Amino acid sequence: MADLVLERLLADETETARLGEDLAMSLRPGDVLALKGDLGAGKSTLARALIRTLADDAGLDVPSPTFTLVQSYDTRVPVHHFDLYRLSSAAEIDELGFDEALLQGAALVEWPEKAEAYLPPTAVLIELTHHGDGRLARLSGQGDAFKRAARSLAMRDFLASAGWGEAQRRYFIGDASARSYEIVSRDGFQPLVLMNSPRLVLGPPVRDGKPYAVIAHTAQSVSAFVAIDRALKAGGVSVPAIEAEDLEQGFLLLEHLGSESFLDGQGQPVNGRYQAAAELLAMMHGRTWADRLEVVPGVTHEVPPFDRAAMMIEADLLIDWYVPAITGGPPSDTLRAGYHQEWNALFDRLDGSEYTLMLRDFHSPNIIWRGERSGHDRLGIVDVQDALIGPSAYDVASLAMDARVTLSPEIEKQTLAAYIAARHAAGAFDESAFVEAYAIMAAQRNSKILGIFVRLEKRDGKPYYLRHLPRIRDYLRRALSHPALARLRDLYTAHGLLEERTL
Structure with missing residues (x-):
């Protein structure tokens, strides 16, 4: 299966860090992000932003693992930051506890070319190259990790279309479904909630040729939320105001009702x-x-x-x-x-x-x-x-x-x-x-x-x-x-x- 590819132009270090933030929001245990690029291409900037986002700590010390080879962080999704530059052979990655790290969390790997075939085929490759005064980020891969990363970048595009492209994103809550929620914030504005509601994937038929979700009348798209939310608001119920919407992709920007x-x-x-x-x-x-x-x-x-x-x-x-x-x-x-x-x-x-x-x-x-x-x-x-x-x-x-x-x-x-x-x-x-x-x-x-x-x-x-x-x-x-x-x-x-x- 051919890899899927996405490209992003990054004008400066701020946009490189923002890409790290976006990737952090998509990360799950077992994921591998492979960072490839020459010295000064922005790998450390991206890695630092990703780890700080997971920790929700903008001042977290994130030293380069060049000499320790691996640094581990007990963040929302535990992340292990590998630097393979000093490896003399690809087999040494086993001695660093790479497989065990993936059982505990996700891996961020700099100089992945040193690992040869030891990285899983589901790894997402992120190549950073100089492009004018900025950088070009090229993401490639296959499987769920790449799809989640691509969806997170689409969420950033949605924020940009709503005038919130420079907003900070932080994990808010998930639930038993595929939906998830983030808090997005920017100076001078009240925080909003970014709702990620992908179209429901119907399972196999379970009765009378119909999937469970069809029989149980589970909402299949974000349109149901929009309709019910607006009806309830008109009926005197305090529900979130909808600030922006992309019904096709399943993204909503919502009023933040509070945190108590x-x-x-x-x-x-x-x-x-x-x-x-x-x-x-x-x-x-x-x-x-x-x-x-x-x-x-x-x-x-x-x-x-x-x-x-x-x-x-x-x-x-x-x-x-x-x-x-x-x-x-x-x-x-x-x-x-x-x-x-x-x-x-x-x-x-x-x-x-x-x-x-x-x-x-x-x-x-x-x-x-x-x-x-x-x-x-x-x-x-x-x-x-x-x-x-x-x-x-x-x-x-x-x-x-x-x-x-x-x-x-x-x-x-x-x-x-x-x-x-x-x-x-x-x-x-x-x-x-x-x-x-x-x-x-x-x-x-x-x-x-x-x-x-x-x-x-x-x-x-x-x-x-x-x-x-x-x-x-x-x-x-x-x-x-x-x-x-x-x-x-x-x-x-x-x-x-x-x-x-x-x-």
């Missing part, structure tokens, strides 16, 4: 904040929301329904991933048939429930607390692209049984009480029907999450999600205590699905 967590300084739930969020949901659920929303003039987004197929395929994540993890084998036909029978009976009970705009992941990671403001404006809401039209009870369950933080039964009850009181105050409200729908949606959501967190570990190599499983099992037990879910609770109990497990 919805939780306290120790990551613990604050009862009053959960009640405020419940009251915001009550306001939203008292409104009428369109299911056909404008993205840009002439382009619309159809908000999908949270239909039976979507509910079931999500619930099936428990059967498909969690059950094999705790039993060591696939679920029996008896378990699968009984599982589907009981869930279908519960979905029948949702007929006639109140349906509204359902944000789907309305919980602490997606809520910014802005205590200096008043009313609903104290809550900044992010990550809204996967919204559906579904039972209003679902988002309340997402909030009151927060998947990322342990809410005591008391806080759960008070959060529910705040929501119910606000709904009653706004007009007629069927509390009994809501409480039953809440239990069904809480059981469905927590069943799904047990499966998702195991899938993230088994399929995606993200084991840190497993630490949440005891909390999710506890939430599931709470949901199943509602009388309407007695048969499902008996099924889960008979098959040991509620027992504490160590995976």
Whole structure:
């Protein structure tokens, strides 16, 4: 396979350092960046900027590894800076612990020609040559590392088109999807958030010839975010203003709503904040929301329904991933048939429930607390692209049984009480029907999450999600205590699905 190639003209040392910053934003463990160029071509400038970006420390001392041969840095992505100039043979790279370094992080290699064939074929080669008063950077390679680097450079181009080409980029947050976020800042302006939302890659067909994401109605492009965000803002919800957009590439430049967590300084739930969020949901659920929303003039987004197929395929994540993890084998036909029978009976009970705009992941990671403001404006809401039209009870369950933080039964009850009181105050409200729908949606959501967190570990190599499983099992037990879910609770109990497990 022929290498892909990108070129960048770098007018001065500042632009060389900016390229290092852009490459740092794309770096992942296992990546190799090979820096090639004559003395004075800018390799050290680029390497220093890359390492300082990863460390988020503009003053970090980054000495040349010419004599030590390798310098290691415990940064966001651990990076090992190799200088192979003094190697007498390519085989000596083994003695420097090169393979071990890639198991721990990424490698930045100067004088890569000294390594001959010892560098992996997925290495990204960055050749720096003098070009007039500046430099020419030529990037070549193949595989994911090169594609990520190319996308990061495209993000810089997007910033330039929005007037933010000289902005500093720093990692902000990633999530369980392919989306990631950065903080971009420049003198004299408030920082903004750069959202990187590549088009969803659909997996193989899993049911009725359709991929999982199609059945579950997962957002496939950034257009969904734009449409939902603008609808929510028009409806009185504090969501990020969109400063610039590239819908084709999946880049957005967003208002930064703040950095204060919805939780306290120790990551613990604050009862009053959960009640405020419940009251915001009550306001939203008292409104009428369109299911056909404008993205840009002439382009619309159809908000999908949270239909039976979507509910079931999500619930099936428990059967498909969690059950094999705790039993060591696939679920029996008896378990699968009984599982589907009981869930279908519960979905029948949702007929006639109140349906509204359902944000789907309305919980602490997606809520910014802005205590200096008043009313609903104290809550900044992010990550809204996967919204559906579904039972209003679902988002309340997402909030009151927060998947990322342990809410005591008391806080759960008070959060529910705040929501119910606000709904009653706004007009007629069927509390009994809501409480039953809440239990069904809480059981469905927590069943799904047990499966998702195991899938993230088994399929995606993200084991840190497993630490949440005891909390999710506890939430599931709470949901199943509602009388309407007695048969499902008996099924889960008979098959040991509620027992504490160590995976």
